[in-house]
Amino acid sequence: MNIPRPSLAVYLMADDDAPALAEAAVRGGATVIELGIPYSDPLADGTTIQRAAQAALDRGVTPRRALEILREIDARVDVPLVPMTYGAIVEGYGEEEFCRDAAAAGAEGLIVADVPPEESGVLRAAATEAGIDLIHLVAPTSRPERIRAAAEASRGFVYLVAAVGVTGARETLDGRVADLVETTRAVAGDTPVLGGFGVSRREHVQGLVTAGADGAIVGSAAIDAAERGGPEALEELVRDLAAGLTG
16 A cells, blocks of 8 residues: 555545545545444544444444445545454454455555554454555554554554544644654654544644654544535545645
8 A cells, every 4th residue: 555645544434425525535635545344342432433433333334334335435536445443343254354355345454453463463464465454553652662563564554643542633632742753753664654543633733744754644523524514524624634744
């Protein structure tokens, strides 16, 4: 998976409106679309994404339906697509089958939020066989050896968690982000580093890029905008955030 530098990834929930929202996000300047697969026990997700996930589940969105939605998005946008999910979903589906079906639907990368690099051997092999880049997370609380392991195991990009706790729009990012970017950048080699969790303002994006990150990921703020005003509001938000990539 090749992404531009700097890059802006936009997270959407797999639901019936996701293809239209993905088009709007790309019009606004998104260079990557992450598609959340709804899960009933999302440990890393804050209230906004939990609410969107529950709404999708209530409408009958299963993992297989989520991959159908991914395929619909792939037919409408020309940016890398990255499903984001949890280990129980992938294990229940079957690692090899999930990665194979995700790749067939257009996925170029995969984030499984609760599977650390040291436990990802089977999943990594399945992803590699399917031609999908497996992406790991690093956080301000991660030990140096964990940061190195995650950065070295990641393909596509490294997901840098810019706030402690669950996802959700915040006023400010964690004060340790600059150090985390520097530490991760030093061991990531040529792999891009994108910062997410809490990104909701242009200055957040600017701060990440200034610190040395290769871009940003917006999730809860994107879902809030889409719920508030549909594709138009999402496009407006993404355009404003994308302006932060270049100052």
